[in-house]
Amino acid sequence: MATPSPSTLVFSVRRREPELVVPAKPTPHEIKQLSDIDDQEGLRFQVPVIMFYKSDPSMKGKDPVKVIREALAETLVFYYPFAGRLVEGPNRKLMVDCTGEGVLFIEADANVRIEQLGHDIIQPPCPYSKELLYHVPGSEGILGCPLLLIQVTRFICGGFIFAIRLNHTMSDAYGFVQFLNTVGEFARGSTDAPSLSPVWQRELLNARHPPHITCTHHEYEELLDTKSTTIDMDEDDNNNNNMVQRSFFFGPQEIRAIRKHLPQHLRTSSSTFEVLTACLWRCRTIALQLDQEEIVRLSCVTNARGKRVLHLPSGYYGNAFVFPAALSKARLLCTNPLGYALQLVKTAKGQLTEEYMRSVADLLVIKGRPLYITKRNYIVSDTTRSGFDEINFGWGKPIYGGLAGAISLISFYVRFKSSGGEDGIVVPLCLPQEVMERFQEELKGMIQEPVEDLYDPKPAKF
Known part of the structure; x- marks a missing residue:
């Protein structure tokens, strides 16, 4: 039926x-x-x-x-x-x-x-x-x-x-x-x-006494002296009332296709999150058609739990993450191979240390708890291991459990099973209608198999 x-x-x-x-x-x-x-x-x-x-x-x-x-x-x-x-x-x-x-x-x-x-x-x-x-x-x-x-x-x-x-x-x-x-x-x-x-x-996770900023925090730098409390995507000159949400499924086939755009050493040393995030950030930036000299950012939500950073006790249920940002000129992100974006993602993720976390708390107190930067920023949060898909009230596990969708400039990675029963990740995005259409076309070129392996050229035929 x-x-x-x-x-x-x-x-x-x-x-x-x-x-x-x-x-x-x-x-x-x-x-x-x-x-x-x-x-x-x-x-x-x-x-x-x-x-x-x-x-x-x-x-x-x-x-x-x-x-x-x-x-x-x-x-x-x-x-x-x-x-x-x-x-x-x-x-x-x-x-x-x-x-x-x-x-x-x-x-x-x-x-x-x-x-x-x-x-x-x-x-x-x-x-x-x-x-x-x-x-x-x-x-x-x-x-x-x-x-x-x-x-x-x-x-x-x-x-x-x-x-x-x-x-x-x-x-x-x-x-x-x-x-x-x-x-x-x-x-x-x-x-x-x-x-x-x-x-x-x-x-x-409170600020030190006295608070002192010891690290660079690109995720806050343009809003340090503002009192703005509005989360505005400000992604392009389109009317933001034209925003649409769509989600995209990435199974083993799609991830494999994206990896073919990377040199061998990055394919084997990069996590699925890193590869997927680099791809989405690059495709999204191309779709936005920004001025090539504009600075764009990617903020990776990075959790301190389970890491030898702050030794948070088991059972702590407050917010325990930061979102360090990667920066690039739009031109460099859009024209360089995918490996360029991937290296930036890796660098951003690697910023999480105890000192970095302490410095964020100090900055928030010193600057009056500012909003993170929204202009030309894209925030990604990986919830695939958080456990929403495991919550059992007596009726077993949910057939879907996770965030209800994207929130403004934030995308959440959620575990999902395709209509064919394939396990993978679903990522909702929020963009202006015309930008979303361009994004879909750009992404299609990255994940539609067969994708030519750019770093494994076939021998020329004579």
Whole structure:
């Protein structure tokens, strides 16, 4: 049977009134400061995540809304700051007022089977994201608003969609998954404390006393003295109302094709993330048709967890990353072989040291927590190992779990299985319509096999 397309599927969601879910037991009422990495301007926004779950015969008779709501209340006993509200102190310092007011929760029902959505709808960006994650009016602020918004939408087949919106100042992807895994443990029947105890200790990523900038931070340099709080792509002279989102799948075949554009020593010494990031940055810059002497940037979100950098304790769920930037003139990036971009990506990633992280925190305090540079910048965040695709509320792993789409100039790499069952990475991008068309053509030339191996020329025939 053919799967309905988004244009022919009659899809509707019936929502109940939003409610507040509070911790299942009394929790401390206290003020807890965020770290100086957490409360920078560039993290003061909401992040939507979505997970699709098929029905499971072993869970017949169990209501995912009830199960998850009760598990959420138990989880908030241990992660009680999420039930509070943010307040701002001197020098724009953010703090959580642990009031126990709770998180927003919406119960909903869809009129179709989850299988009817089809592969193209599940792949980000989901065209029904507004129906599946209703943005309650007045809830989207950073200060004084719920820190989480959750909607659980049941489907007539017994499957459901779990969608959640996070105030990014509270956690990064790894910390957020830690929280969601705890919800999953309680949903599956645990009555004990979480298997991984949450650790606050945000002071570990605070600025030094006195703060002093010791490294070069290209990701902030043009905004050091500005108070701008608007994230504007500013990618070209097009009207930004013309922005579109599309996502691109990269399986083994596509990655293999991109590697053929590299010399042998870079093929074997470069990770998939590095190769893919270099390719996307170069194709995107070519598509933008910038002045050739303009400086363009690529910022790689680089996580400090698991590295011998800051020795963060297991269970830390705050933001623990920086985004060091690579710089190039547009002309050099567009005209040089792919290896040029790849070397810049490697150099940017390699900047993460303890001193670099400390210097970022110091800069943010000294300069009033500025926004990272947005002009001619492209930010990439690899969430393929964060664990969104492993969250289990009792119905098994999701058929898709990850970010709901690109956010302005930020692309997220997400694990995904193609319609043919092939494992790979899906990357959503946000660009003006005409730029997106040029980007697709440029990318097509990089990944469409057979690609001639540029560094393995065949012997000439005489």
